[in-house]
Amino acid sequence: MEFIIKISQFLLSLSLLIVLHELGHFIPAKLFKTKVEKFYLFFDVKYSLFKKKIGETVYGIGWLPLGGYVKIAGMIDESMDKEQMAKPPQPWEFRSKPAWQRLIIMLGGVTVNFILAYFIYVGISFTYGDKDYTIDSLEGGYYIENPLLLDLGFKTGDKIIEVNNEPVKSHTDVTKSLISAEEFTIERNGTTKKINLPEDFLGQLSSRKNRSSLFSVRVPFMVAEINDTMQNKGVDLKPGDVLVAINGRDLKYFDQLEPTLENYKNQTVSATFLRDSETIQRDLKVNANGKIGIFPAYSEEKFEELGYFEVTRKEYSFIESFGGGADKFVDQVAGYFEQLKAIFNPKTGAYKGLGGFKAIYDIFPDFWSWEAFWTLTAFLSIMLAILNLLPIPALDGGHVMFLLYEMISGRKPSEKFLERAQLVGFIILIALVLFANGNDIFKAVTN
Incomplete structure (x- = not known):
């Protein structure tokens, strides 16, 4: 069940980001009367899970969930459609449009990702507010x-x-x-x-x-439920009871429980619990592994009430949430640039932590939380936007780099050069994908 919840969040977030990113290219392309031949969620290598042609565009879902794409006529992209590019330019092709229109089309995807992240943060600010521990x-x-x-x-x-x-x-x-x-x-x-x-x-x-x-x-050990197959089945404990002592020895924090129980394997201990404002005593059996078979619970409100920490909370009105969202957006963008700076500095060794799709999957919780889902989706949207802006041919940033060169110099790079650059960029991307996902596999094998 946990796997289903995690994979559902992962695929839903990924699909949302891909569709909206590609829509960011699609909409300006259509506004500038540029033909869009295909609009795909995921890659359709050899075959598609679904496809339907509406007007001049084929919409579909591929089977390989590594991204998505729009195929714009007359554009040198990952499709490497040399046959089309060998024909004379047509008015409805990307290459026939003014440089400023092509630049807007290429920047459309990352623009949508940035806008999406900002408005998600606005929604989070308005719905959940801010909270932190002092x-x-x-x-x-x-x-x-x-x-x-x-x-x-x-x-x-x-x-x-x-x-x-x-x-x-x-x-x-x-x-x-x-x-x-x-x-x-x-x-x-x-x-x-x-x-x-x-x-x-x-x-x-x-x-x-x-x-x-x-x-x-640090928090205390609070009872969630007793495992009904373990040795303490039937002990009179309720969810919310807080363990405060073992055999008269104070036990204020959860992290003190395991080393304490190590001393009482295969023994019965007298445990003191706090229930509401009263203390109760219960005898608990400790098994050979130093476990009592009680699942712990977490309650921020309860732990704050008991004085373990103080939570600062800030609520936003609808108007204030736009400022709160902007603060979160700026912090996340700045933070991700810090991460990239560390990754590209070999001395930090941060590149060793670079992960692929499994790393992204792992950051989603194994329980359904809309707050966590939207927070992670906003972060991934920023990540997708910034990575796509890297000046690597085959990425949006690579196309933007050549377009800016054309606009500044007044000279358009030859199609042969762009084809070769696209190929080099594609090889770089494949290498990065293999490295990142290889890191995931290595960590899974060595752990």
Whole structure:
């Protein structure tokens, strides 16, 4: 079931982005009376799952979900239709249109992706608002389980005070800074300490077999339900009960449970739970693996009420949401450029974390959340737009690069040159796709 939910979100998001991107090329092409021969979701190598011709355009769905395309007559693209290009130019062909019209057609896809991302962020601001954890309120600091962070000197309970000598006020400030972070200032047991990250921190992070979360907010163990096949079936516990002690030993945080139970394998322990405002005692059996067979729950409202953190919330009116959406849009665009900067700098090793379709699939949650779906779709829309703007022949950015050269110099590159450039660009793209998806396979095999 989890797989179905994740793959459904992945395909729905991908399909939406592809169709709207290609629509961004299609609409200006039609406005400028340019013939569009095909409009496809996914690639139709050899055959199509569906196709129907309406007017002069064949609309279809291919079987290979690696993207989509519109085939515009008289344009040197991935179809490499040399037979058509060998014929005399026709008025309804792309190559016959003025350079400024061709530029608008080529920029249409990324423009739609940017606009889509912005309006999604507007909708998220209006519907969900903003919420964050204040750093000062994280009484127990962070839970650190990532081996690389532990090797660098971080410990559970550390509070992050500064990143690159800039004060951090919220949990989001910490997570956003990870791409460019060089130095952390932490508070541990009332004293401050600086921890320097190696230049290839991102590369080391990607290379580790255990890539568990970096900085996790510490919360208590709260009961969701008891596994009815485990040893504590029938114990009188209710969803929402919070574990606070084992055999009289305080247990304030979830991360303290496993090491505590290690000492009581195959034993019965006296567990203290908080139920509403009262404490209750229950005897629990610990199995040979140090487990009690109780599923944990998460409740932001409950944990905030108990004082584990303070959540700052901001709601937006309809008008205010346009400003809130703009802030989110600008932050994400700037953040993605930071990621690209790191990826193209070999010293950071960030290229080792480059992923393909499985990496994108993995970022979707295994439960259905419209907020998460739209947030991820907006991010992927920005990613698709920026990547398509890279000046690589075969990408929109490559076409734009040659069009700008033509508009500035007054000379149009020869069709033979454009064909060769398209071929080179296609080879580069195939290499990047193979590298990214190869990384996915390597990580899956080595983990």
